[in-house]
Amino acid sequence: MRWNLFAFVFPLASFLCLGAAHRGDDLVYGYKCHNAKCRKVELNEDNFAKAISMPVCRLFCGSSIGTLWPKPTGEVRVEMLMRQIDVSSIKFNVAGKGHKDKLWGQVENRWLNLIDTQIPSRKTLRRGGYSLSININIEQTEVSPRLTLETDESYRLNIISDFNGLVNTNITANNFFGARHGLETLAQLIVYDDIRREVQVVANATISDAPVYKWRGLLLDTSRNYYSVQSLKRTLDGMALVKLNTFHFHITDSHSFPLQVSNRPELHKLGAYTSRKVYTHEDITDLVDYGRMRGIRVMPEFDAPAHVGEGWQHKNMTACFNAQPWKDFCVEPPCGQLDPTVSGLYDVLEDIYSDMFKLFKPDVFHMGGDEVSVNCWNSSEQIRQWMLDQDWGLNTSDFMRLWGHFQTKALQRVDRVSNASTTPIILWTSHLTEEPFIDEYLDPERYFIQIWTTGVDPQIKQILKRGFKIIVSNYDALYFDCGGAGWVTNGNNWCSPYIGWQKVYENNLDTMAGDYKDHVLGAEAAIWSEQIDEHTLDNRFWPRASALAERLWSNPTLTWKEAESRLLLHRERLVENGLGAEAMQPQWCLQNENECPIDAYDEQV
Numbered sequence: 001m002r003w004n005l006f007a008f009v010f011p012l013a014s015f016l017c018l019g020a021a022h023r024g025d026d027l028v029y030g031y032k033c034h035n036a037k038c039r040k041v042e043l044n045e046d047n048f049a050k051a052i053s054m055p056v057c058r059l060f061c062g063s064s065i066g067t068l069w070p071k072p073t074g075e076v077r078v079e080m081l082m083r084q085i086d087v088s089s090i091k092f093n094v095a096g097k098g099h100k101d102k103l104w105g106q107v108e109n110r111w112l113n114l115i116d117t118q119i120p121s122r123k124t125l126r127r128g129g130y131s132l133s134i135n136i137n138i139e140q141t142e143v144s145p146r147l148t149l150e151t152d153e154s155y156r157l158n159i160i161s162d163f164n165g166l167v168n169t170n171i172t173a174n175n176f177f178g179a180r181h182g183l184e185t186l187a188q189l190i191v192y193d194d195i196r197r198e199v200q201v202v203a204n205a206t207i208s209d210a211p212v213y214k215w216r217g218l219l220l221d222t223s224r225n226y227y228s229v230q231s232l233k234r235t236l237d238g239m240a241l242v243k244l245n246t247f248h249f250h251i252t253d254s255h256s257f258p259l260q261v262s263n264r265p266e267l268h269k270l271g272a273y274t275s276r277k278v279y280t281h282e283d284i285t286d287l288v289d290y291g292r293m294r295g296i297r298v299m300p301e302f303d304a305p306a307h308v309g310e311g312w313q314h315k316n317m318t319a320c321f322n323a324q325p326w327k328d329f330c331v332e333p334p335c336g337q338l339d340p341t342v343s344g345l346y347d348v349l350e351d352i353y354s355d356m357f358k359l360f361k362p363d364v365f366h367m368g369g370d371e372v373s374v375n376c377w378n379s380s381e382q383i384r385q386w387m388l389d390q391d392w393g394l395n396t397s398d399f400m401r402l403w404g405h406f407q408t409k410a411l412q413r414v415d416r417v418s419n420a421s422t423t424p425i426i427l428w429t430s431h432l433t434e435e436p437f438i439d440e441y442l443d444p445e446r447y448f449i450q451i452w453t454t455g456v457d458p459q460i461k462q463i464l465k466r467g468f469k470i471i472v473s474n475y476d477a478l479y480f481d482c483g484g485a486g487w488v489t490n491g492n493n494w495c496s497p498y499i500g501w502q503k504v505y506e507n508n509l510d511t512m513a514g515d516y517k518d519h520v521l522g523a524e525a526a527i528w529s530e531q532i533d534e535h536t537l538d539n540r541f542w543p544r545a546s547a548l549a550e551r552l553w554s555n556p557t558l559t560w561k562e563a564e565s566r567l568l569l570h571r572e573r574l575v576e577n578g579l580g581a582e583a584m585q586p587q588w589c590l591q592n593e594n595e596c597p598i599d600a601y602d603e604q605v
Contacts, residue, residue: 028043030048037061037565039593052195059191059202060078066566068185069566070550071550072207074210078204078206078207082201084198087115089131092108101143107180110240111187125197130167133166133168134186141176142175145175148363149214149364153177154174155173155185156208157185157205157208158170159204160204182209184243211243212552212553213521215471215522216244216523217248218244218548221250222249222250223252223255223256225529225532226258226272227537234537235247236294236298237294238538238577238581239294242545242549243295243549243553244549245297247291247297248366249298250301252302252307254335261351261352264348264351270311285359288360300365305338310334317344318336319337319383322335330371330373339377341386341387346410353418364448369428400431400441404432424447425446427442428449429457434462435462448471450473451470455474465516467519471524475495478526479526480545481528481530481531482496484531487531501546505560505563507551509555527540546571565594568585
């Protein structure tokens with residue numbers, strides 16, 4: 001990161017465009033930059049004219065731009081000068097073909113709303129200021145842009161103020177997604193100054209930025225508890241604010257089947273909790289479009305052959321459905337696994353896959369493969385007899401062979417509906433990804449492996465050295481449902497304790513990968529919904545998901561201590577934009593930067 005050195009020569013207040021002060025009777029505090037920290041000062045007649053609001057102070061005070069989250073990865077040059085802008089005269093200019101399409105119209109409206117959420121009252125907002133012109137220059141101008149693993153999400157942002165009352169902003173990117181990220185950064189360089197009651201923007205700046213990791217995601221399980229489309233959109237809103245780009249939609253499980261499937265309506269009619277708790281095709285299309293406008297792929301998962309049950313009752317295609325005692329057949333009730341020996345099963349799977357590919361148009365598809373139980377299959381006389389008829393045995397390796405048989409036939413159906421045999425497939429770590437089965441049944445040219453075990457699991461290196469690319473969701477840092485009461489026993493739930501944002505922030509993927517860093521696509525934080533629903537969703541994801549976002553976008557070398565004050569300020573932005581983000585500290589700590597952490601205090605004394 002490179003700063004404009006000239007800006008350090010003079011006091012910050014000398015560079016601020018102060019304008020006419022609007023002193024309110026209730027305004028008591030301003031801020032000053034002292035020893036690279038923003039300190040609260042009581043306002044009086046002598047210091048009011050030069051007083052700085054907290055967001056302006058946090059923009060410039062310290063070694064990084066305090067309002068930016070995640071941190072940019074390239075060149076950063078920012079002059080310590082603010083310009084008041086006239087929010088009624090903001091204009092967008094999108095160069096190239098298709099600049100008037102519906103997608104860009106939605107992007108512009110959302111961006112203007114980001115600015116508007118900062119303003120407490122339009123009635124007291126000081127009028128006037130510079131006009132803001134936002135010029136978008138995109139090399140590729142697709143009408144319906146699609147995020148893939150090859151998408152270049154980089155951008156370059158330039159802000160230039162002239163002497164004719166114009167702030168000219170240029171965002172240059174290879175495609176829509178990079179340009180959208182540039183707009184997100186621009187929004188974070190615009191603040192509401194509550195001392196002057198005006199909206200201000202950094203007068204001159206240059207930022208070059210690109211993510212370190214391609215895959216930056218959140219997983220949400222919508223089977224164990226249902227989430228309204230509105231709550232899912234709210235999650236996508238939060239993801240857009242921090243440049244996360246993948247929403248992993250774990251739609252179905254053994255508990256419920258809330259997805260409408262055109263040729264198999266009995267699945268959701270029998271499997272959904274109620275007729276109102278179903279994701280229709282219209283819902284999915286709406287959600288996918290909503291995500292794309294925010295730079296997010298919505299990727300479906302159909303977990304199989306385990307984790308199925310409700311909705312499959314009358315098909316005679318499952319084993320151990322709702323078997324008791326459940327702990328003998330699965331990890332949690334209700335149990336259920338598909339029966340790979342039923343030939344008609346694969347026609348049903350094809351119908352499910354077909355709808356998923358039509359609705360989501362995924363560039364990567366998740367086939368699950370999590371927590372298959374040999375005991376479950378072994379409890380079925382039909383499965384046992386089929387295996388013996390194939391001249392197989394009934395030991396563990398034979399049941400793994402059955403699993404490999406299922407995966408091969410299911411993948412054939414995926415390829416049929418996708419009209420290709422090149423769509424990357426994701427599977428969870430499991431017994432199938434262990435030696436020797438991974439070599440027998442999985443091809444590193446076709447499969448990505450999602451890691452859910454601990455970050456120090458030796459299996460990770462064994463997978464990487466075989467050439468598999470991985471997505472990291474190690475439960476000891478990225479399972480956000482951890483910490484709480486047990487629900488199938490007393491005490492706390494299985495992966496307790498609660499994971500703090502600090503651990504999320506310092507969950508270093510490079511350390512896990514060792515010599516195979518190039519094979520790490522990125523990571524996802526996960527919420528499994530046994531004890532969470534839409535009423536508690538926001539404070540489980542946020543602001544911890546923001547900590548993950550900076551890890552994946554910037555791959556910071558500094559510790560959480562250096563990030564804390566910025567995250568406190570960013571949390572306020574999440575709340576401003578309608579997310580019920582969990583409080584991190586008393587608000588006093590936000591207003592008294594770096595005076596709360598014990599280590600920071602020890603360093604000062």
